[in-house]
Amino acid sequence: xxxxxxxxxxxxxxxxxxxxxxxxxxxxxxxxxxxxxxxxxxxxxxxxxxxxxxxxxxxxxxxxxxxxxxxxxxxxxxxxxxxxxxxxxxxxxxxxxxxxxxxxxxxxxxxxxxxxxxxxxxxxxxxxxxxxxxxxxxxxxxxxxxxxxxxxxxxxxxxxxxxxxxxxxxxxxxxxxxxxxxxxxxxxxxxxxxxxxxxxxxxxxxxxxxxxxxxxxxxxxxxxxxxxxxxxxxxxxxxxxxxxxxxxxxxxxxxxxxxxxxxxxxxxxxxxxxxxxxxxxxxxxxxxxxxxxxxxxxxxxxxxxxxxxxxxxxxxxxxxxxxxxxxxxxxxxxxxxxxxxxxxxxxxxxxxxxxxxxxxxxxxxxxxxxxxxxxxxxxxxxxxxxxxxxxxxxxxxxxxxxxxxxxxxxxxxxxxxxxxxxxxxxxxxxxxxxxxxxxxxxxxxxxxxxxxxxxxxxxxxxxxxxxxxxx
Numbered sequence: 001x002x003x004x005x006x007x008x009x010x011x012x013x014x015x016x017x018x019x020x021x022x023x024x025x026x027x028x029x030x031x032x033x034x035x036x037x038x039x040x041x042x043x044x045x046x047x048x049x050x051x052x053x054x055x056x057x058x059x060x061x062x063x064x065x066x067x068x069x070x071x072x073x074x075x076x077x078x079x080x081x082x083x084x085x086x087x088x089x090x091x092x093x094x095x096x097x098x099x100x101x102x103x104x105x106x107x108x109x110x111x112x113x114x115x116x117x118x119x120x121x122x123x124x125x126x127x128x129x130x131x132x133x134x135x136x137x138x139x140x141x142x143x144x145x146x147x148x149x150x151x152x153x154x155x156x157x158x159x160x161x162x163x164x165x166x167x168x169x170x171x172x173x174x175x176x177x178x179x180x181x182x183x184x185x186x187x188x189x190x191x192x193x194x195x196x197x198x199x200x201x202x203x204x205x206x207x208x209x210x211x212x213x214x215x216x217x218x219x220x221x222x223x224x225x226x227x228x229x230x231x232x233x234x235x236x237x238x239x240x241x242x243x244x245x246x247x248x249x250x251x252x253x254x255x256x257x258x259x260x261x262x263x264x265x266x267x268x269x270x271x272x273x274x275x276x277x278x279x280x281x282x283x284x285x286x287x288x289x290x291x292x293x294x295x296x297x298x299x300x301x302x303x304x305x306x307x308x309x310x311x312x313x314x315x316x317x318x319x320x321x322x323x324x325x326x327x328x329x330x331x332x333x334x335x336x337x338x339x340x341x342x343x344x345x346x347x348x349x350x351x352x353x354x355x356x357x358x359x360x361x362x363x364x365x366x367x368x369x370x371x372x373x374x375x376x377x378x379x380x381x382x383x384x385x386x387x388x389x390x391x392x393x394x395x396x397x398x399x400x401x402x403x404x405x406x407x408x409x410x411x412x413x414x415x416x417x418x419x420x421x422x423x424x425x426x427x428x429x430x431x432x433x434x435x436x437x438x439x440x441x442x443x444x445x446x447x448x449x450x451x452x453x454x455x456x457x458x459x460x461x462x463x464x465x466x467x468x469x470x471x
Contacts, residue, residue: 008195010219016192017131018147020082020124022185023089025155027121028280030182031055032302033163034175036284041172042106048413050107055281056409057111061118062125062402069123070130070395078131079198085123086190090183092117097180101172118402120186125378126398130390133382134199135219149375150313155185156280157306164299201387204233232452233387252389252396260455261393263443264384267329268397270435271377272404274336275428276369278412279305279362285413286362289421290355301359305366312370324447325376326439332372333436339365340429344422358421373435377401383446386455 035055039045044054065085073081092113099110128148162181166174203212209230216226252261279286283305284298319328343358385393415424446454 008197008218012192013135013196013219014132014147016189016196017135018128018151019185019189019192020085020128021148021151022155022158023086023182023189024121024124024128025152025157026159026182026185027058027117027155028152028277029156029159029302029306030163030178031058032281032283033160033167033299034178035281036299037167037171037175037178041175042101044107048417052410052413053111054107054114055413056406057114058118058121059277059402059406059409061115062122063118063399063406065119065122066126066398066402067122067392067395068119069126070392070398073127073130073202073395074390074392077198077202078127078134079193079196081123082127082131082193082196083190085120085127086186086193089117089120089124089186090190092120093182093186094180096182097176099176122398122402125401126395129378129382130394131199133379134201134390137220137225147317148378149316150310153306153309153313153370153374157303157310158185160299160302160306164303167299200230201233204230205387209234229450232450235452249392252393257386257389257393260384260386260444261389261396264381264393265397265400266438266442267377267380267435268401269404270431270438271373272401272408273428274333274369274373274432274435275340275408275412275425276366276374277405277408278424278428279366281409282412282416283362285416286421287359289416290358304363308363308366309370309374312367313375316371316375319371320375320379321447324445325380326443326445328372329376329439329443330436332368332376333432333439335368336365336373337429337432337436339368340425340432344420344426344429347420347422358425362425380443380446383454384444387452 031054035051038054039051044051069081069085095113096110096117099106099113102109128151132148159178159182163178166177168174169177197215197218198211200212200215203209203215212233213226213230216229220226220229251257280302283301287293287298287301339361343353343361346357347353381394381397385397412424444454
């Protein structure tokens with residue numbers, strides 16, 4: 001067994017360590033193409049609330065999946081929980097594709113199944129960043145953790161392409177295959193993760209130093225670097241034991257950790273409340289409302305968005321460790337906010353504005369989102385939380401992220417049914433600007449620091465804020 005383990009390459013570990021993002025991305029994107037056919041098949045064209053629930057049900061389940069996986073990963077390990085997530089994803093993807101046609105009851109069946117599917121999606125969104133941040137060296141953590149985002153957007157693009165290729169099938173078959181084929185990447189993930197090692201930080205926390213050293217030898221070439229990293233992790237663990245601290249939900253908001261938890265959870269929440277998923281879930285319907293063309297004939301637009309996202313994720317991997325996290329978040333958030341607000345301003349000044357103008361601005365939004373907030377949210381979530389609370393805090397951040405995603409997916413069709421699209425996006429634009437202010441005032445810089453250094457700097461700042469609240 002030991003010899004087999006030594007054959008694991010760092011490239012294999014990083015690839016399959018981040019492959020869970022494919023599941024996450026595929027399910028974000030697949031409903032974009034499936035929804036127009038599902039609406040026509042089940043006659044839901046005028047049922048905005050029901051459409052919102054079907055679309056957002058996965059995100060609702062993910063709220064609980066992220067929190068649950070965070071707790072269980074602290075007990076059983078990141079690797080085992082990723083395997084469980086892949087199994088759950090496979091089962092409920094198939095069940096989504098074989099939804100019975102029972103009138104209105106069909107919609108409720110699909111909503112429930114997609115909620116259960118969301119448990120796996122939420123788990124993957126919490127576990128993958130935590131696993132990758134604990135495996136990657138500090139100097140390359142931003143770039144390697146960015147693999148998660150590349151996997152997510154690749155999954156989205158894959159789903160858009162699958163949707164486009166299946167669009168000429170009979171409507172009732174098209175959306176079923178689109179949803180059911182999500183089981184394929186889940187199976188690939190399961191088979192790949194079977195060979196992955198456990199996180200060295202989790203192993204040390206459980207007292208298995210020999211195995212932790214072995215895992216680090218797969219991904220660190222310098223023995224001195226291995227010794228230094230083990231010593232750093234052990235020192236942090238020793239301090240935690242000396243404090244005899246028992247991790248609980250209340251621990252997250254104790255004076256020592258409050259600042260870092262608010263920073264990480266806040267960034268995760270803002271990422272979704274900024275409205276990105278309104279574009280990803282509903283772009284064919286957005287174009288339909290702008291141009292009057294049928295949504296099912298606009299499935300090339302999701303592919304355009306997907307290509308922008310993949311290119312942006314590659315740009316991020318190139319610049320990840322060259323610019324500060326906070327700088328990228330603030331620049332990206334400002335441009336994203338303007339991309340949402342300007343169409344409303346132009347439409348107010350020029351009522352006869354070309355309706356496709358809003359789609360052009362949405363592409364600008366997606367471009368900047370793709371190499372700033374999209375990847376950096378998960379990088380920060382993976383690296384900002386101290387070891388003692390990382391599982392729970394990552395799960396909490398993931399849950400808040402999914403609360404935002406769920407609410408955006410649920411209310412966007414309702415909002416656009418009652419007000420102009422430009423006004424809806426302007427509201428999201430204001431949230432983007434508020435996100436920039438939050439990063440400026442509440443988020444510490446993490447680029448180039450070890451996880452232990454981030455903990456020390458963040459908790460020290462938290463203590464200062466606690467003792468000087470006026471600052």
